[in-house]
Amino acid sequence: MDISKQGSSDRLLLAAINLVSERGYNGVTTQEIAETAGLSEKTLFRHFGSKQKLLEAAFDRYHYAEEMRKIFAEKLVWELEEDLFTISRTYHEIMGRNRKLIQISIKDEGQMPGFKERMQQHPLQLLEFLTNYFNVMSEKGKLRLTDPKMQAFTFMMSQYGAFVNDLETGKNYPDIALKPFVEESVRLFARALTP
Numbered sequence: 001m002d003i004s005k006q007g008s009s010d011r012l013l014l015a016a017i018n019l020v021s022e023r024g025y026n027g028v029t030t031q032e033i034a035e036t037a038g039l040s041e042k043t044l045f046r047h048f049g050s051k052q053k054l055l056e057a058a059f060d061r062y063h064y065a066e067e068m069r070k071i072f073a074e075k076l077v078w079e080l081e082e083d084l085f086t087i088s089r090t091y092h093e094i095m096g097r098n099r100k101l102i103q104i105s106i107k108d109e110g111q112m113p114g115f116k117e118r119m120q121q122h123p124l125q126l127l128e129f130l131t132n133y134f135n136v137m138s139e140k141g142k143l144r145l146t147d148p149k150m151q152a153f154t155f156m157m158s159q160y161g162a163f164v165n166d167l168e169t170g171k172n173y174p175d176i177a178l179k180p181f182v183e184e185s186v187r188l189f190a191r192a193l194t195p
Helices: 008-023 030-036 041-048 051-062 065-075 080-097 099-111 115-139 148-167 178-193
Strands: none
Touching (some): 008 030, 008 041, 008 099, 030 041, 041 051, 051 115, 065 080, 065 115, 080 099, 080 115, 080 148, 080 178, 099 148, 115 148
């Protein structure tokens, strides 16, 4: 999207994400963010009040909980492997699109009081969606249920770990690509949980 056609709030959010991901939270001033967005610092403060509130708004706006809520409400077909592929692909699309924001949250969370708790809201919501899904699949006789929350957490953590490896351009496991990992992990998970 052409930045000149975006609203001032969106321009500030994107400028903050780009600059902070490059130089760190303390390496960027509100003046620089505003100038990059083509706006005044006064406009930044009027919309957000502070640099931290600006980043919190960016995280709320661009992270995945709302998109994942729609997937669980509208896109699932109640077939375990197909649904896990949908969930996993969507998760990785969103995380990939928001890589800079994820890098900020990993790298700079200690510099922003309360940010870690705010950041944790999205995975907690995904954990709730996935746990509920596993419960319903068990009620339908389509899933072997042991501990639905632990099953959901295990699936989520495998996907998150693969994303982090991919985020660091496969530095830790250079011969493991994201797409084949997603396919294999979903197949394994579905096989293990199908009655």
